[in-house]
Amino acid sequence: MEQHSNLRDPASEEGIPDIPSLADFETGTYFWEAARPWLSRRGIELYEIRPDENPLHNWKNWWTPLVSTPAPLPFARCVFDTPSKQNIFSPTLKLACGQDSLGRDVMLKLVEKDSPEYSIYQLLIQREDLFADPRTFPCVLPPLAILDTPHQYSIVTMPTWGSPFHIEEFRTVREALRFMECILQGLVYLHANRIAHRDIFEFNIVVNCYRLDRDIERLSEDLVDHRRRADVLYALMDYDQSIYLPHITSVKHCSRPAKEAWVGYGMYKxxxxxTGEPTYNPFAFDVGMLGNLFRTNFSKAVPLVTALPALFDKMTTHIVSQRFSAEEALAFFKGSTKDLTQDALEASLELTMEYEPLYDSDVYWSRLPSELQARWICHRTPPLPRWFYVLNRLIQIPVCRRIILPVRRCLGI
Structure with missing residues (x-):
């Protein structure tokens, strides 16, 4: 991994503009064009920005290059067509695309200095040895460089990986289990370093295969072959909603203000x-989010991987003290799938997203024969108590919420 971490060049710190707010997601054309010379001096060449080909449009777009240099991990496999073609996509203020001095594709992201996200990238960049070896790759997307500017933001560069992809396009048990194992490994690594992601959903997961022309439909076709490869990897990314806690923090017993949890994507929370809880455990929260992603997308696989209902329930149980940690979930996953035969792994899958399992675990438990349901009975989550539904309904009424929240905070319950 080429190291550019925390580069500062006193002779050339001028020339990159300040920005009013990283929360401003209006077009980033002006900013990135102004930053182009500053980045070029640091070995990053941004993709070309050109006016849209339609004369009725007055905006500009990124134009993908025609060539890219293949590279090993942490870089992804780039799919080339013959002949290659260029494609366009819209600039934003927070993200940009370019190539490094060796012609490898990178993504650039603006990150506020002294933010948890900045500290997380600083931690990850110190372990570049893990990310270069497929045997130790921790399934989180690493930074390649942290370019500090004279202003209150830095520019983090990362290898370009593929996104978005569609889980329902997985075609075999092996493909589904590989995905699940990678994301569990990524969460274990983050939690071992006391990073709570807090925004786990499909668009914050990438695959180590991408198209230079950014054609999403063609990427789906390319991934049919890529998912069969032994080197397929998936990784968690994007830490702008994450928190980074001291290493002495207990993963099992961490307690943080519940208001922190009202960030990020909502469906898998x-x-x-x-019900107005004053505190929550962000690490258990992550496991619950990932468990909800799993049971929404992989409930159809239950007849072929019979331990999945037990995994789903232990990752999402409302009894938080009994919920798997990420490490426990990964250990259970590996232990319960290690003896699957080659025929079982190559069995065909037809996946569809199902939202009902988020609210009714009987959907996937009913797909097991009764003797297997009995085998995993100790892992099954009991129904939510009735008071949960009553309190949840009351807390949606403003006058009740103004009473319930202070009472629960005062009593610590």
Whole structure:
């Protein structure tokens, strides 16, 4: 991995503009064009920005290059067509695309200095040896460089990986299990370093295969072959909603203000904060989010991987003290799938997203024969108590919420 971490060049710190706010997601054309010379001096060449080909449009777009240099991990496999073609996509203020001095594709992201996200990238960049070896790759997307500017933001560069991809396009048990194992490994690594991601969903997961022309439909076709390869990897990314806690923090017993949890993508959030709880455990929250992603997308695989209902329930149980940690979930996953035969791994899957399992675990438990349901009975989550539904309904009424929240905070319950 080429190291550019925390580069400063006193002779050339001028020339990159300040920005009013990283929360401003209006077009980033002006900023990135102004930053181009500054980045070029640091070995990063941004993709070309050109006016849209349609004369009725008055905006500009990124134009993908025609060539890219293949590279090993942490870089992804780039799919080339013959002949290659260029494609366009819209600039934003926070993200940009370019190539490094060796012609390898990179993504650039603006990150506020002294933010948890900045500290997380500083931690990850110190372990570049892990990210270069497929045997130790921790399944989180690493930074390649942290370019500090004279202003209150830095520019983090990362290898370009593929996104978005569609889980329902997985075609075999092996493909589904590989994905699950990678994301569990990524969460274990983050939690071991006391990073709570807090925004786990499909668009914050990438695959180590991308197209230079950014054609999403063609990427889906390319991934049919890529998913069969032994070197397929998936990784968690994007830490702008994450928190970074001291290493002495207990993963099992961490307690943080519940208001922190009202960030990020909402669909996969567990029930931990829906009845006015004053605190929550962000690590258990992550596991619950990932468990909800799993059971939404992989419930159809239950007849072929019979331990999945037990994994789903232990990752999402409303009894947080009994919920798997990420490490426990990964150990259970590996232990319960290690003896699957080659025929079982190559069995065909037809996946579809199902939202009902988020609210009714009987959907996937009913796909097991009764003797297997009995085998995993100790892992099955009991129904939510009735008071949960009553309190959840009351807390949606403003006058009740103004009473319930202070009372629960005062009593610490």
């Amino acid at each position: 567990p029930d931990d904060i829906y």
